[in-house]
Amino acid sequence: xxxxxxxxxxxxxxxxxxxxxxxxxxxxxxxxxxxxxxxxxxxxxxxxxxxxxxxxxxxxxxxxxxxxxxxxxxxxxxxxxxxxxxxxxxxxxxxxxxxxxxxxxxxxxxxxxxxxxxxxxxxxxxxxxxxxxxxxxxxxxxxxxxxxxxxxxxxxxxxxxxxxxxxxxxxxxxxxxxxxxxxxxxxxxxxxxxxxxxxxxxxxxxxxxxxxxxxxxxxxxxxxxxxxxxxxxxxxxxxxxxxxxxxxxxxxxxxxxxxxxxxxxxxxxxxxxxxxxxxxxxxxxxxxxxxxxxxxxxxxxxxxxxxxxxxxxxxxxxxxxxxxxxxxxxxxxxxxxxxxxxxxxxxxxxxxxxxxxxxxxxxxxxxxxxxxxxxxxxxxxxxxxxxxxxxxxxxxxxxxxxxxxxxxxxxxxxxxxxxxxxxxxxxxxxxxxxxxxxxxxxxxxxxxxxxxxxxxxxxxxxxxxxxxxx
Numbered sequence: 042x043x044x045x046x047x048x049x050x051x052x053x054x055x056x057x058x059x060x061x062x063x064x065x066x067x068x069x070x071x072x073x074x075x076x077x078x079x080x081x082x083x084x085x086x087x088x089x090x091x092x093x094x095x096x097x098x099x100x101x102x103x104x105x106x107x108x109x110x111x112x113x114x115x116x117x118x119x120x121x122x123x124x125x126x127x128x129x130x131x132x133x134x135x136x137x138x139x140x141x142x143x144x145x146x147x148x149x150x151x152x153x154x155x156x157x158x159x160x161x162x163x164x165x166x167x168x169x170x171x172x173x174x175x176x177x178x179x180x181x182x183x184x185x186x187x188x189x190x191x192x193x194x195x196x197x198x199x200x201x202x203x204x205x206x207x208x209x210x211x212x213x214x215x216x217x218x219x220x221x222x223x224x225x226x227x228x229x230x231x232x233x234x235x236x237x238x239x240x241x242x243x244x245x246x247x248x249x250x251x252x253x254x255x256x257x258x259x260x261x262x263x264x265x266x267x268x269x270x271x272x273x274x275x276x277x278x279x280x281x282x283x284x285x286x287x288x289x290x291x292x293x294x295x296x297x298x299x300x301x302x303x304x305x306x307x308x309x310x311x312x313x314x315x316x317x318x319x320x321x322x323x324x325x326x327x328x329x330x331x332x333x334x335x336x337x338x339x340x341x342x343x344x345x346x347x348x349x350x351x352x353x354x355x356x357x358x359x360x361x362x363x364x365x366x367x368x369x370x371x372x373x374x375x376x377x378x379x380x381x382x383x384x385x386x387x388x389x390x391x392x393x394x395x396x397x398x399x400x401x402x403x404x405x406x407x408x409x410x411x412x413x414x415x416x417x418x419x420x421x422x423x424x425x426x427x428x429x430x431x432x433x434x435x436x437x438x439x440x441x442x443x444x445x446x447x448x449x450x451x452x453x454x455x456x457x458x459x460x461x462x463x464x465x466x467x468x469x470x471x472x473x474x475x476x477x478x479x480x481x482x483x484x485x486x487x488x489x490x491x492x493x494x495x496x497x498x499x500x501x502x503x504x505x506x507x508x509x510x511x
Contacts, residue, residue, distance in 0.1 A: 064140065065273055070149040070164045070197075072188035073174035078205045082174065082243035082264075083137065083150050084115025089250035090265060092139035093118060115243070136164075143269045162377055162466055165192050166452075169273055170199040172264075177210045177217070177240075181224045187412045189224075190428065193231040194375055194468060196448050199271055200228060200236040203264060208242040212255045230415055235271075239264055280340075280447050282306030282314070282362040285395035286354055290345055298329055298345035299354055301396065304449035306362065307339035314348070317368050317440045318358045323350040340449075357397025359440040359450075366440045366450060369472035373407070375444075376431045376455070378423035380464035384431075385422070390464070392435060394453040400436040403455075407432060423465075432473060444468035 071079040084101075087093050101117045118137075135150040149164030165171060171192040175185055192200065202224055210216045221238045228236050239248055240259055247253035250265045262270070287301035308314070312325050327347040328335040338344045346360060359366060378384055384403060392401045408417030409429040423429045444451030448468075455465035 064143070064145045066145045066147065067170060067268060067271070067273060068147045068149070068168050069170040069172060069268065070151055070161075070168040070192070071172045071174065072151055072161055072165070072185075072192060074176070074179070074182040074184035077174040077176045077185075078116075078243045079172075079174050080116035080118075080135075080150055081114075082172070082203065082205065082241070082249065083148055084118035085243045085246055085249050086148075086265065087118055087137065087139055088113075088115060089246055090139065090141060141265070141269060146268065161188055162191055162195070162379065165195050165197060166466075168192075168195075168197050170201065170268070170271060171197045172201045172203055174203050174205050175220055175224065177204050177206045177213075177220065180220055181227070183412060185224070186227060187426070189228060189231060189233070190410070190412055190415065191377065193233055194377070194428070196444065196468075198234055198274065200233050201264065201267060202228075202236065202238045204238065204240045205243055207240045207247060207256065208245050212240075212242075212247075212253075214256075214258045217259075237261070237267060239267065280305035280442075282308050282312075282360075283366065283442070283447065283450050284308070284314075284346065284360040285397075285450070286356055286358050286360065287396045288356060289354065296347070297351070298327075298347050299360065300343070300345045302343045303338060303340040304395065305340045305447050307337060308346070308362065309337045310334075312362060314346075314360050314362045315365055316352055316354060316358065316360055317366060318438075319352050319354070321350070321352050323348045323352060325349075357395070357399075359395070361440070366442055367472050368438045368440050370435045370438050371473045372433055372435075372439070372441070373470045373473045374431055374433055374453070374467040375410075375428065375470060376403075376423065376465050376467045377428050378425055378465050380457070380462060381425050382457075382464070383422045383424050384465070389458045391456040391458050392433070392439075392453045393456060394439050394441065395450060397439075398456075399439065400458070401455075402434045403431050404434050405432040406430075430470070431467075433467075441469050443470060445470075 071083060073079055088098075097118065098113070102113055137148045137150065139146050139148070149168060151161040151164040173185060173189055173192070175181060189200070202221070204217050204220050207213070207217065217238070217240045225236065225238070239261060240256055241248040241264060242253070243249060247255055248259065248263045250263060252263050253259070261267075283304040283306060284299075285301055285304060286299045290296070290298040290300050308325055308328065310325050310327060313322055314325060315322050325346055326349045328338050329345040329347060335344065354360070384406065386403050386405065390401055390403060392399045406420050406422060407430040409420035409423060409427055411418050412428075417430070420429060440450075442450045451469045453467050453469070454463050455467060456462065457464050
């Protein structure tokens with residue numbers, strides 16, 4: 042019987058899939074200035090680790106005929122858009138999956154041009170590790186600093202600085218050490234916790250998958266060896282339980298459940314939870330899924346929670362345990378501006394926070410971050426790709442944690458209320474005092490017969506002068 046099971050193709054496939062599922066998953070992103078060789082590095086990594094199909098190789102070889110990158114242009118394995126291949130640059134974020142015997146990986150190959158910095162933010166937002174490429178010929182450039190700053194802001198815990206194109210500087214140890222000294226000092230100011238420097242040549246394959254014979258002075262691991270062995274921490278599971286409600290499920294009179302994805306922590310039936318919006322405590326009665334009830338659930342599982350008590354809870358509200366989340370309409374945040382139209386503090390915006398959409402007013406820009414020095418500089422607005430610290434007043438209270446302690450409940454995106462365009466991405470730092478409203482637009486006055494905090498805040502955020510009749 043055992044021999045027949047082993048020879049069964051279905052059993053072999055199931056065993057293979059089960060072994061793959063037990064492997065760790067590392068999400069990483071590439072970053073750096075334009076032409077540093079990010080796409081070439083990812084292509085070389087996929088090719089040398091034997092994670093490219095033969096038809097892909099034939100397609101890339103055919104497309105490489107009229108290019109000067111040699112018989113096989115590895116960048117074409119990830120640069121799939123027609124405009125990318127014509128210009129030889131990365132424009133959009135390209136996600137690729139591959140696996141080795143030790144670990145599974147998801148790569149986000151992000152663009153290097155400054156005008157596509159917002160795409161880099163998208164790729165970095167879910168990454169566990171950032172590979173920052175630096176061209177050995179050019180050294181550290183402003184865009185390299187900008188991407189390192191953004192990777193640090195979004196909380197990526199591991200950095201790999203890959204000094205590329207070492208073949209074009211004769212594999213010079215002095216060049217590598219100079220870059221490590223300069224950029225290492227910058228990353229130290231950023232507070233990057235774990236940084237590794239690796240000299241590579243993506244085009245020639247030095248120290249990408251296999252260690253290089255041209256740089257015997259380097260005694261560290263190759264890039265793939267480092268990716269396979271870097272330790273991952275499950276910060277989502279260790280954080281307090283946070284469950285933003287996405288939908289209320291009420292199929293009949295006997296069932297009321299709250300569906301959503303666990304943002305952090307874990308939960309069991311019988312655990313006490315707190316609903317901040319209702320200021321009520323209750324216990325979890327059931328954890329329901331399509332395949333039946335569970336004895337435990339953890340981040341990032343999608344489940345339906347049933348509570349012991351009937352409480353008025355709707356979409357966008359939070360179910361929490363442990364330390365209560367902060368609740369405030371006013372908070373400070375670091376904001377990355379991602380739109381061609383500059384930030385306008387008199388304009389109305391919407392905040393997408395967890396599962397809710399809230400009208401808000403960016404009441405002040407406290408300072409703008411200088412990418413070169415990381416110092417704050419005075420500013421009244423933010424241009425595209427600039428980073429600043431701002432004060433925000435929301436129409437109703439948000440229930441959040443600081444981004445440093447819980448990225449899932451501490452992040453938000455800013456949406457223009459008129460165009461519906463995503464214009465910014467923010468990381469909440471702390472709750473704050475209310476800021477004075479922006480000057481009202483001339484001729485816009487609202488008269489109220491009674492005081493109502495939310496109505497007044499909304500009108501002032503829209504530029505009205507509010508008059509309260511006695």
